[in-house]
Amino acid sequence: MQALFKSLLGSFRDLLPIILVIGFFQVIVLQQPLPNWISITFGLVLVVVGLTLFVYGLDMGLFPIGESMAHSLAHKGSLGWLICVCLLTWLWHHHCRTCAHRGGG
16 A cells, blocks of 8 residues: 555555646646636646556556566577567667657557
8 A cells, every 4th residue: 555655645646746837837837727726636646656556557557577578588588589579679668769750640
């Protein structure tokens, strides 16, 4: 439970700059109050909780699998599989960057 609370604080800390920039532009630059501030605050709480649960889930579920696969691949010592994984990772990364530049998914 303590790890989850620590992760919750970490998520809030990570989102705080975004929240501050949006708040700054709304109040200082646009000089308008926040519309529906109760709804916005509730939404921000949901975002922090959702991000926390997402990252916590990654730590519990996907990262251990990836670590296990990396150790198995390194232990097996297969240079061919290692090159294959590296190539596929690079190709996927390149594909995602290309799609992002075009504005597509």
